[in-house]
Amino acid sequence: MSQAAFARRYGFTASAMADWEQGRRKPDPAARTLLAMIQKDQQAVDRLLGHKDAEPAKQRQ
Incomplete structure (x- = not known):
């Protein structure tokens, strides 16, 4: 999954994720x-x- 797709999926901005990754x-x-x-x-x-x-979660047997 791309960084942009991950950001969209979990409600982050792509720029925030890039800043986190770059240590800014x-x-x-x-x-x-x-x-x-x-x-x-x-x-x-x-x-x-x-x-x-x-x-779905795997069911225990």
């Missing part, structure tokens, strides 16, 4: 929390945000 700015606490959650379990975040293309 740091994400605010809410953005850091969301980024950490995405890193930990992107599919769960996608489901919570209602993204239609999110894969």
